[in-house]
Structures are given as structure tokens and as C-alpha cells.
Amino acid sequence: MLEQLEGRLDRPSFERLKLLVGQQFNHLQETISLKDAGREAEAKALVLSGRGKQLMDEVRRISQRELEISQALLESTRKDLEVWSSVLRNLIYASVAVLVLILTLSFVAVDRLLIKPLRIIERQLAEFARGSVDEVEGIKTRIDEITHFSTRVSQFVKTVKQADRALFEANRTKQQYLADMIEAVPDALIVTDYAGSILRCNKAAEALFGYEATQLIGQQVEVLIPVELGALHKKHRERFLSNPVDRPMRPGAEFFGQTKDGKRVPLAISLNLFNASDAKQIILSLRDVTEIKETQRQLEKSVNDLRSVESKRNQIFGMVAHELRTPVAAISMMAQQHDDDEWLQDRDDLKRTARDLLNTIDDMRMVINPTLERPIRSETFTVQQLNASVAANVASIVSASGVRYEQANAIPMVFNELEFSSDTYRVRIAVTNVVKNACIHSQGDKVWMISRLYMGRNEKQYLEWLVMDNGVGIPEDEIERLFRSGERGESKAEGSGLGLFITKSWIEEIGGKVEYRRRSGGGSCFGIRVPLVSPSEQSSAAVKDEKVQRQKVLSYTAKLNVLFVEDEIMLRMLGQKLLSTMVNDIDVAVNGVEGLSRLDPTHHNIVMTDYFMPEMSGVDMIRQLRADGFDGPIIGVTAATIGEQIGEMLNAGADLVLPKPLTKDSFIGAIAELARKRRLDEVIVDEDRS
């Protein structure tokens, strides 16, 4: 029996077991020493490498086999003992006590599976009486070994379990960290499954919607959406799921959420799909944009306020321009009336002032609507005249600002008496503006203006007005800004005139240039340069043509019988006087109603009418005239410089619309225009065919 036992429990596998256990201990030893040395990451790596587990599995396998072998062995032993019991009974009595002790110790140490068979052995052995002590000693030694081995195994198992535990703890910490992080995200985070059921949400989501997480989890996401939008959302969601790819939610769209207490909250929402361990999920990040929306709303309101202020300003400008234009038109017409009056010494001044004022009013219109262009009107001038008028224009500003102003003419003497041709008004106003700006903004106490020549590289000569001051100058970075629309520079002084932007664009439109130059001694220097054009260079043929044309047109006007409708008494009288010198006959009416009743289609062959009139406006009268079948030319005359009046009159049936004041030239121009359009055929039929 014992030989059998010895044969089955083979040494090599036992040795291997010992070796494995030894290796495992070394492995653990290494892990522990790494950990002790503070190299935790490496220790973890070693544990996680799985080498320990392999070894352990090997040990378990071998020990399991050993146990099985032992079991089988014991079973066969028992059987053998049964056979031999009667023979050996008397021999082993003496060993019983010892064996009991040993078995008791084994019982404590050895795996429970060993205990039962050992008890049987003990019982059997007791029955054997005193058996072979040596062989019993052998068994005892074997049992000791097994006991010892079993202790090592259980120690090892304990160590491995500890390592397992540490690993688990580490994982748990990591997960906790992630969970804490998600909770701490300042945006509301909600995770749903593809069916729209809420799986998870963070603290910010709880705070945003006023629900506890537990109340939300398991609910459909629509619980967080205003009821009226819920169905739509569900539809969108389903459509999205039919092609679920990451994409931004409809850009520009507004999203609303609904809190637990029913409050509607504007939200910024973004979402992503992600693969969770078991199923695809959707993670939504939401942010309350109430404040942003409010800011946006206020901003929009400010913009609208600003627009309305601007439109009011434009209206006021328009009204002022209109209100000014009528009296100035009267002055201008009066000045023309007095062409023959010797006594009016200041007639030219009066005419010039009125013309400037009209130009200024036109400029106001241009400020309101910069896209309107100012037509270029060439006139002749001498530099001395122009300088004198600039001096007169700036006199009041100079005295008010307290600067010393000097002006010098440094063009060659031969040019002094020469007449040049340019848009004199533009040049005069440009130079005046720049001088005024220097007086007001320069912060110096002296301003000079010098007119001189510029010998252009292109063989052309230019007249140049230099305006200099001894003030603070203009910083480099502001110079460009200075010439931009709407800028008046840093100075706090009240602006006047049209600003440098318009000055510059006006001068450039007539082929000139406005430049800023820094003065070496401090202060600023602006140069306004315009091409030097002699009037003779302008097409004299064109001028001659114009004269012939004018004579021809005057012969037409002499055949006109005009009905002139104007409510303003002064303008009516002046207009009547002006036209009566040119036309055959003129009748007047004070408003549209009277105009209609006064019209005699057999006599009047042209109608001229104002726009704004009491009782019936010019537009309504024109419309009625056309409806009544009047097919002669109708000329509208309006002081309105902005707005739709011109278009309205043309639409109603006017042939053309003239601005106030009505002048001989504008009237003749209008008649020439009508003649070109063959609207005067009845009047000029004799002329053409003669």
C-alpha cells in the first residue's frame, strides 16, 4: 500500500509545485519591493501583467491534482486497509495516539477535503492496533508536507486576493473621479439612449431643470421640453435616428427647455453620439442662454433706437433743407428780378450768397444721403477772387477762435488776373472748410493759407492751396481716419462744414487732390490741389452751340401759354414775373382745385405746378389732369430735395420735375428737354417746317 502511495505522489510534480510557489513569491516580493520603492505604476503593471495569475493558476492546478491523487490514494488505502485490517490490527495499536495528534493538527491546517479521509484512516488505524511505525512515520511526513504546502497555498491565495482588491480599489477610484468630474461640469449634461429615455444627468442639469436626477432617469427627454414643442421634438429625434451621425443641431435655430415649475428657458444645445459599453447613447450638453438672449435683445433694441434717431435726424435735415430752400429760392429769384436795377449795389453778393446757401442746402441733402452725387458745375474764377471769398467765409470763425489768420497768394503774377475754370464752389468750400478746421481743431494760435502752383510730373499745372497751422499736428495713426466718412478727429471742438471726407471726395471728383503733410516745425499742413484749366480750353464750340440752342428754345417759349400753380404768394408772384418775360401768356392758380378749374385746354399748352399745396396737391392735380385727357407737357416744381415727391409727380404724369428756385436757365433747360422729347411739337410745328 505504502509503495503504491509513494509511487503515485511523484516527486517531480511536487518539486515543480515548490518551484512555482517560489517563483510566485519572488514575483510578489518584486511587486512589493517596487511598491515600497514608490514605483507604484510599475508595481501595478507587474500585477496587471497577469504573470502572477498564471503562476497561481498553475499552482492551483497542480495542488488540485495532488489533492485528487491524495484522495484517490486514501480511498485505495482505505480499501487496502479493510483487506489488511485483521492482519495488522494488533500491530498498530501503539501508533494510534500519535496519529490522532497528527490528524488533529492536519485537520486544522489541511484543506477540509483531507479531513474526512484522514478520520477514516485514523479510525482504521485505530482498529489496526499497532502497525508498522515506520510506515506510519512516512505518512506523517507526507501529511506534514501537504500541510505545509497547503498553508503556503492559502497564504498565496490571500496575497493574490489582496492584489485583486488593490486593483479593484484603483479602478473604483478612477471611476469615482470620472463620475465626480461629470457632476462638476458647469454645463448641464444629459445622457439618453436612442429611444430618448434619460439614463443619466449631472448636477448642472438638475439645477437647470429643477428636477432631482432620480426623477429624470427613465423619463423621456421630452419631459424637459415645452409641451407644445414636444411632438415636434419627437419627430426631429426620430428623423435624426434614421440617420444618426454627429452633427450640429440646426444652426441658427432657437431651442427651449421647460423646467419643473413650467418656466421656459432658452437653451444652447449640442449633442454627440457615443458607444457606451452595451448600447449606443446620446450625450447632450445644454446651457441656459437667457442672459445672452437678453443682451442680444437689448443690443437689437439699441440698434433700432439708433436707426430711428438717424432716421429722425434725416427727417429733420430734410425738413430744414426744405424749409430753407423756399425762402432762399425767393431771395435768389428776387436777386434775378433785379438784374436791371442799377441801385442794387450788392446784387452780385446777394446772388452769390443765395447760391452758396442753396449749395449748402444741397450739401445737407448729400450728408443725409451720401450716394447722391453733387454734379460738377464749372465756373470761371481768379485766384484773387477765390482767396478773397475764402477770407470772407472764414472771417467769423477766425475772430471767434482767436487765431491769427494770414493768407498769401504765391502764384506767378501773370496768373493773378487770369480766369481759370473749375467747380469754383467746391474749391472755395474745400479751402474754407480746411481753414475753418485748422482754426477750430489745431490748438495753435496761427493759421496760414498760401495759394501757389504745383508743377505736376504729368506736364500739367495745378493750383494749390496750402493751409498750415502751428498747432499740435495730427498723430500718424489718425491721419487716415481723418479722411474717412463720419470722422472729425479727436478734437472735442464742435465740427463745422462737411468734414474732410466730403472735401476730399469733392476735390478728387474734379481731378484734384487733398493731402496731409506734417510740418517740420510742428503743426499740420493740408494741401488742396486742383487742375489748372483755362476757360478757353473748354470746348468753345459747345458754348457756341449752347447759345444757338438757347435762342432757338427762347423762340419756342415765346409761343407758350402757361398755367402756373403755386400756393406760396411770393414764389407765385416771382415765378409769374420771371416767366412772363419769356412766354406768350401766363395764368396762375393757388392750388390744385383752382388749377383744374382755371385750365383751358384750348389755350394753355403747358402746366407748371408746385407739389405741396392746400386743398389739392400738385400730384393729385397732375393725376386728375391726365385723367381728364390733358396731354400737354406738365412740369413739376418742388422745393423738396429728398423723399419721393419727384418720383410721385413723374408717376402721376409729369413730364419732368424742376427744383426750386425756378430760374430762367432751369426753365429754358426744361423747355429744351421737352423739345428734344418732341413734347412741344404743336408749339414749334411752324418753326420746324418753315
Add this chain to the structure above:
Amino acid sequence: MRDLELIVVEDDPMAQTIYIDALTGTGCHASFCSTVSSALNLASTINPDVIIMDLGLPDGSGVDAIKKITSAGLCSNILVATASQKIAEHQAAMDAGADLVLVKPIDQDELHRRILSFSGSAN
């Protein structure tokens, strides 16, 4: 090439026209005056690169004007154009600070060339 600032001090209108012809196409800003006092005023305001100076002026001598201009440091290039052929007068002008004396009648091409050479040195 920078634009040249230039002052012509000449009291004869016809002589001025010669300068106009000579200067056209040079791309310079030309101020004309006919007296010593206006020349000094202009020079102090404009800080010219070149002054072309006649010697016989209604209100004084061009040599005095040159002295005042150079001593005040108002201009460093002074070109004298005179009808006088007296070497002593030329010398006086040079002593006063003139850089060059041209004798009238002045050749336009030469004047043009001289002015362009000044504009080169002004750079």
C-alpha cells in the same frame, strides 16, 4: 522722388513765366513772390528745398535776403538768377550763401536740370 518745395523770388512777370515753363513737369510745389519781405515770410512758412533768387528786388537786395535766409537756416539750396554780369556781385551772392549763380537769359534746359539735381539732393 519726393516733391520739391521751391520758392521763386522774381519781380518781373515775364521772367516768372520762364520759371513756370522750366518747372512744369518737375513735380514741385512752386511759390512765387516778388519782394524780399514776402520771400522771407514764405521761406519761414514753407521751409523750401530750393530758392531761386533774383538779386535786384523792389524792396531790397537779393544778397541781403540770402544772408537772412541762410543765417536763419530757412533753406540750404539757393540758386541766384541775375541779369548782372558783374563778377563782384556774383561773388557777393556766393559769399552770402548762394550755391550757384546763373546769368540771365537763363537756358530753360539748364534750369530744369539744376532743379532736378536739387530734387535728387533733397532726397
